[in-house]
Amino acid sequence: MPRKPIVGGNWKCNPKTLEEAQKLIGEWKNQVPLDKRKIDVFACPMMPHLLKVKLPMEKLGISACAQNCSKTGEGAFTGEVSAAQLKDARVQWTLLGHSERRTKYGETDEEVAEKVSQALAAGLKVVLAIGELLDEREASKTDEVNERMLKPVVAKVKEEDWSRIVIAYEPVWAIGTGKVATPEQAEETHAAIRAYMAKAVSEDVAEKVRIQYGGSVTVDNCAELIKKPNIDGFLVGGASLKASFMEIVQKSTPPPVLKKPKWSKITDLNPTTKGFNCMLKCTKAAAQVEGTEGVFEAVCGDDTGMCTVSFRNKDLCDICKEGASLRMQNAAVRMVKGGYMRLVVDKWSAFKPADEPVDFEVKTSNDVSSVEYELVGES
Numbered sequence: 001m002p003r004k005p006i007v008g009g010n011w012k013c014n015p016k017t018l019e020e021a022q023k024l025i026g027e028w029k030n031q032v033p034l035d036k037r038k039i040d041v042f043a044c045p046m047m048p049h050l051l052k053v054k055l056p057m058e059k060l061g062i063s064a065c066a067q068n069c070s071k072t073g074e075g076a077f078t079g080e081v082s083a084a085q086l087k088d089a090r091v092q093w094t095l096l097g098h099s100e101r102r103t104k105y106g107e108t109d110e111e112v113a114e115k116v117s118q119a120l121a122a123g124l125k126v127v128l129a130i131g132e133l134l135d136e137r138e139a140s141k142t143d144e145v146n147e148r149m150l151k152p153v154v155a156k157v158k159e160e161d162w163s164r165i166v167i168a169y170e171p172v173w174a175i176g177t178g179k180v181a182t183p184e185q186a187e188e189t190h191a192a193i194r195a196y197m198a199k200a201v202s203e204d205v206a207e208k209v210r211i212q213y214g215g216s217v218t219v220d221n222c223a224e225l226i227k228k229p230n231i232d233g234f235l236v237g238g239a240s241l242k243a244s245f246m247e248i249v250q251k252s253t254p255p256p257v258l259k260k261p262k263w264s265k266i267t268d269l270n271p272t273t274k275g276f277n278c279m280l281k282c283t284k285a286a287a288q289v290e291g292t293e294g295v296f297e298a299v300c301g302d303d304t305g306m307c308t309v310s311f312r313n314k315d316l317c318d319i320c321k322e323g324a325s326l327r328m329q330n331a332a333v334r335m336v337k338g339g340y341m342r343l344v345v346d347k348w349s350a351f352k353p354a355d356e357p358v359d360f361e362v363k364t365s366n367d368v369s370s371v372e373y374e375l376v377g378e379s
Contacts (some may be wrong), residue, residue: 004038004246007234010095011045012100013046015241029060035253042320044065047313051089053213054090068101080149086119099175125142126164128167137173143192146192150193168213180218212231262277268306270341271335283300285322296320297309306364308342308343319353326354340371
């Protein structure tokens, strides 16, 4: 089963003011809406802004994510925020183990693992960041470093809890530098992480765990990166502070799966029919209905019968010529005075020339629009 993509924005210690943060969310609102059925999206504001922007982000389908949490619970821990306190504030996600926490604030692999344990125990979901420094990359130690960072987490996390963890691979040498791992380099490392998870936890977890790529991700490079089979999304830094972050989300969203329509026949019509798809031949050209303003009708059918087709789009008269082969999709039946059926083409319907001429003769002896229905209401 395909893994659902996930894209996150790490705002770090940005923007400077709450007003700027709110303005950014307003700019996101004006972009193409995200489809939550196909992609998960989160953003990590700094702590003073987190609860202020949480609701506006959630209205866009974006989860609010903390940038860190304490390795301890509540108590005499000045400056800390516990995982349970985040959960109590209805925050659902936290980022842990970011390279800046490791390299600038001295967080060890074991401390990060303890934070992951605390977050999971509190009911949070975790974005676990790992990744190598430039000298480690040049020494061919990328996989060794990633495994070292994952090992203490693996020791503390139950197999079933990995469903609440997303791994974010961020090569430190690419964060904020403008440098980016090639799609091939990123894919190679993601595949190695997945192979380690299969060995250290289980093949099932390895197959299901989502692995993001982070490191100078932009609108320009994300489309190529997301094509790789082991890259499941992105942890975006500076580019998440722009309106164009939503373009990264859109480019990471799987395209719609196009399904061939199920074709029906005229004899399948009844007074309650909706979503009707049919290949037709026009037997009577479209003309305006006498006594109406802007209502047009044509008669079309197939090898089982024919029906009157009604529409208001005058341009459709150009295709509804006698003998024309037509393709109709998502039409619906509407009853008219006297209890007669009309097949209605509205703005939600498609009514176009068929790709190829139909090879049947219309059964003109069966006009379903001439059948009078007695519409009986419920007693």
